[in-house]
Amino acid sequence: MAITIFAIMIILLLLGFPIMIPLIMGAFVGFFMVFGGFGQMETMVQQMMAGIRPASLIAVPMFIFAADIMTRGQSADRLIDMVMKFVGHVKGGLAVSTAAACTMFGAVSGSTQATVVAIGSPLRPRMLQAGYKDSFVLALIINASDIAFLIPPSIGMIIYGVVSNTSIAELFIAGVGPGLLILLLFSIYSVIYAIRNNVPTEPKATWGERLRAVQRALWPLGFPAIIVGGIYGGIFSPTEAAAVCVLYALILEFAIFRSLDLKGVYDTAKSTGLITAVVFILVAAGAAFSWVISFAQIPQQMLTAVGISDIGPIGVLFVISIAFFVGCMFVDPIVVILILVPIFTPVVDSVGLDPVLVGTIITLQVAIGSATPPFGCDIFTAIAVFKRPYAEVIKGTPPFIVILLGVSMMLIFFPQIALFLRDLAFAD
Amino acid sequence: MSPADPEDQPRPAATDPDVTGGEGSALPGVLGMIDIAIARTEAVMLAAGVLLMALNTISNVIGRFVFQSSLFFSEELNRILIVLITFAGISYAARHGRHIRMSAIYDALPAPARKILMVAISIITAILMFALCYYSVSYIVTLASRGRVLPSLQIPVWVIYLWVPVGFFMTGAQYALTAVKNLLDKDIYLSTSVLEGYDDTETEI
Amino acid sequence: DTWRYAFEEALEEVQGKFAQKFKAEVEANSDHTIQLFPYGTLGESADIMEQAQAGILQFVDQSPGFTGSLIPEAQVFFVPYLLPGDTEQLNSFFRNSVALNEMFPELYAAQGLELLTMFPEGEVAMTTKKPVHSPEDLDEVKFRVMTNPLLVESYKAFGATPTPLPWGEVYGALQTNIIQGQENPTSFIESTKLYEVTDVIIYAGHNNFTTALMANKDFYDALPEADQQVIENATDAAFEYILAYQKDLESVALEAIKKAKPEMEVIVLTEEERAPFKAAAGTVEETFIEMTGDSGKKILEQMKADLAAAAE
């Protein structure tokens, strides 16, 4: 059954159907096969509605809205101008800044999709202007945004913690090391890319120019200040921060910079709604598809077939990595965690693995899966927001995936990358 | 992509007909006028949905932090708005050929094959949308018979899904019309109003 | 046959333990097999309820508080200080209550559900960042509650600022101090690690979290009597098992919390300290009757009679 469904989905995808159709058809065929007819299609509709129910989803339209206002107005330009005055003369400086910005924004917002939009929208045009190829830019934005999964707050880690009865505080700390390691490796790759492709640099700015750029960026610097201050100051949640950014962006562009009129606000809102709909219908269809996979107990069947009892701790970590990596290629990451973690927990206990390490590795696979074809929320978001073809959006991803898989390996053989900080913080 | 990409230029928001609100229709006469009215309604719902969501969420933050009192319906209202935006948006996106697809293989085919494939894609998509319209109506009827309510707003849950079958139906209709248009016209259409090749021209919506 | 059973918690939490025992009993005494679907694997609480009503799931565990959006009278379990703190009394009440064993099944039947049993999940504890001994101590404390009118009313009456928040954001919100308090059974506080981000655990005896196992009614009614008997026996066995399991659960969970976080302060309110909280609870009862009318009033009165009987 699983093979049939996956085959249908891949064929429809390749033929050029709107991506919602492979997902809807996958769910549709799944429901038909599981229930032997069309009798339970109401539940498919129910699960589509369930897919777009989570309160945290509103961060996506809100950050799209805020980022679009900033980009159409002056805030984004002023912020990036400032960054460029400091790093523009360094080979790959802009790419490294983009990766770092994605990591930081993802860390506080907790949403990878929001990061793709909020950091990608303003920075992508600049990187293109600076001479980076679009395939590299898109892949960098998508993959760097997924570091957000590893750095707290991380909803994936919270769910893993609850399902596997593992300390969430320890998981949060354990994610920081691998997250920063990935950022470092992405940065190194970016510099190598810039050198090999001979991306031109700007002349080094004087301190006077830098000071002027900082002054111009003072108002827009309120964005990071508000997000970080508001969330860590306990004023609003990461989700709500998105809406507060909308308010601040409107105040800046509408009242202070006067670069946006009422019509502009309306048009931006409309365009935000459109992009949101295009992404959320995929989230909805994906949820219905995930449900039927879960209901038919397909992951359990596949894993029973593999057999994971006598392969030792390293073997178990490999099987877990592969299972989550493959699962997240097709199915919503949260559902994958909910289904697979209870299956693996007894095995993890029996071979004596540290559940915090396992949680970190799982979170990493989830991050990789979200950026990996064929189905990935962050890929879809990038296509919808940047209006580039699917093939171009995923073209540049292989080097990043190689790096991420490399980090997975390193975590398996050198768990201290994750556990070092945890042991330091939780030493008795 | 070269540095001269149109994305790089300052984008005057009001040069695109989509953005100025001038909705076109592929249909003749009264049908066309109805079509345009629907398109405008969808556009207004999209914008209003997003603006209300921002207003609602910010109000909740201000209420909680400044006035020590949360808006209990805030989360439920956002849920309603997400449904509204998604289902007003999918037909609007279908109308403007904005649903994302993977077109690498499609693009490599010769024109006659592309035309046949586009007709097939449009028809199959339309059928699935009409089927989902049917099943969402039947889901709503079932929900209504059970009488579950939203805990804070205390309104029946089925009410918030009323727009869902409408959205599916309008989307199905758009794809059905696209199939018809491709059969009647010699060009290849991605949607009723968009010729293929949008990937290269980056129309802004 | 293969029967499907979904519940609102993880496999190793109370509902999951109950489900595992139920599964073991059914499988030992019949040819049927049971597939368990823990929290989130088939959707949220409302989703699995609808799936059980549609007959896709044969069994579903849902707490009456959530069922309140479908069966308003079920919210009676949110009325504070209704259920006794004493375990023996409570267990006797769950075994013998007319309201639970006769009146509620009718209400559930009207929704296409066979109510198999209701069972307790443990006393609801509050966790906060500062010690609480009186309603005054809850002043300006933003307290996360589920978006249920009665819970909101309760915590207003207790002097707190009830704050709705999606479950997924509770941990983070406690960490960043958006909210300063939440309530849950001790075992749940332990398993969800909420103690990591609060400092005090308070027992005010205001409620005991209750949950219920249901079957799809058409499915159940169509079963041969022998199978119905298997289900009934399995339910009874799981019920007794969970009461015994619970006896130590709270203390074990509390020990686990103290071991993981020795500086966690535990406060058990004295009878005197509980008095002002109890006094505040009266308004919640009124709200409940306002919301549910005569039917709710009848259930409430019957429950009080049952509780009086259990206290003897």
Ligand code: NA
């Ligand atoms: Na994060």
Ligand code: NA
């Ligand atoms: Na993926």
